[in-house]
Amino acid sequence: MAGQVEGKVALVTGGASGIGEAVVELFAREGATVIATDIDELRGPALAGRITKAGGKAIFLEQDVTSEERWIEIVAEISKRYGRLDIMVSNAGIGIAVPSIVDMTLTDWRKQNAINLDGVFLSVKHCLPLMRKHGSGSIVMMSSLAGLRGAPGLSAYSATKGGVRLFAKSIAMECAAAGDGIRVNSVHPGIIDTPIWGKIPTGATGAGQNAPIDLEERAKVATPLGRAGQAAEIASGVLYLASDASRYVTGSELVIDGGMNAGGVPRRA
Numbered sequence: 635m636a637g638q639v640e641g642k643v644a645l646v647t648g649g650a651s652g653i654g655e656a657v658v659e660l661f662a663r664e665g666a667t668v669i670a671t672d673i674d675e676l677r678g679p680a681l682a683g684r685i686t687k688a689g690g691k692a693i694f695l696e697q698d699v700t701s702e703e704r705w706i707e708i709v710a711e712i713s714k715r716y717g718r719l720d721i722m723v724s725n726a727g728i729g730i731a732v733p734s735i736v737d738m739t740l741t742d743w744r745k746q747n748a749i750n751l752d753g754v755f756l757s758v759k760h761c762l763p764l765m766r767k768h769g770s771g772s773i774v775m776m777s778s779l780a781g782l783r784g785a786p787g788l789s790a791y792s793a794t795k796g797g798v799r800l801f802a803k804s805i806a807m808e809c810a811a812a813g814d815g816i817r818v819n820s821v822h823p824g825i826i827d828t829p830i831w832g833k834i835p836t837g838a839t840g841a842g843q844n845a846p847i848d849l850e851e852r853a854k855v856a857t858p859l860g861r862a863g864q865a866a867e868i869a870s871g872v873l874y875l876a877s878d879a880s881r882y883v884t885g886s887e888l889v890i891d892g893g894m895n896a897g898g899v900p901r902r903a
């Protein structure tokens with residue numbers, strides 16, 4: 635049986651870890667040729683190597699999504715190697731937490747925006763022309779539950795993810811109006827067990843230690859399904875949006891959050 639993205643060429647940013655890594659693995663298993671990009675030059679090549687060894691098609695390209703120069707090179711490389719791009723998953727992101735917004739430096743605010751929002755803008759600006767050459771395609775942008783609801787302590791992160799949500803809808807409308815066959819949707823994960831939680835810097839400089847977050851404990855209380863989600867559970871939603879199974883879906887938001895956005899449930903002691 636053909637894979638769900640058989641024969642398609644897919645780019646995944648932030649593809650070396652967590653949700654991005656799970657998407658890269660799933661796309662490759664489902665028959666796509668995957669270009670994983672990331673600043674992580676250790677995990678990225680190892681991932682591509684594992685996939686290739688298992689018979690899949692994946693390469694790793696080092697990329698900082700905030701560099702426009704690098705975006706131009708990445709798209710040129712994809713065009714040269716494959717001549718097309720069918721799927722683009724704009725996933726790279728970071729979270730910077732501060733006790734209160736008054737503690738946030740402008741430097742950290744700008745860093746948060748540069749990766750989570752400028753990076754997504756640049757991905758679309760530079761990938762869309764190549765995607766349009768073949769008259770169909772899917773763009774998936776990684777937002778967050780924090781792009782739908784307020785997140786105290788993560789207000790800058792939340793602002794970027796809210797921005798991504800409406801950016802996705804606006805680009806979906808631009809593509810629909812252009813009749814270019816490209817669909818654009820956002821994904822909104824809740825609390826997902828990935829390395830991001832150990833990387834969230836706290837303190838006014840953003841360069842402090844990891845936040846002392848007990849993920850399972852937090853998820854047990856906050857999530858109606860009573861547990862944190864797994865990266866693979868987000869990847870399966872991304873696969874749906876990337877594949878032709880969602881051919882009538884554009885401008886929409888896929889919430890994968892164990893029920894958090896719907897409400898709360900009383901917890902048994």
Ligand SMILES: NC(=O)c1ccc[n+]([C@@H]2O[C@H](COP(=O)([O-])OP(=O)(O)OC[C@H]3O[C@@H](n4cnc5c(N)ncnc54)[C@H](O)[C@@H]3O)[C@@H](O)[C@H]2O)c1
Nearest residue numbers: 648651652653673698699726727778823825826828829830
């Ligand atoms: N884990 C969660 O609970 C959760 C919830 C909602 C949304 N998200 C979003 O999902 C996406 C993936 O996060 P994750 O949980 O897999 O985290 P992660 O830290 O495991 O993966 C993020 C990846 O992005 C890469 N990255 C960071 N800065 C980069 C840059 N400038 N250029 C290129 N790559 C860069 C990192 O090296 C890393 O490999 C992010 O956009 C995040 O905001 C995560």
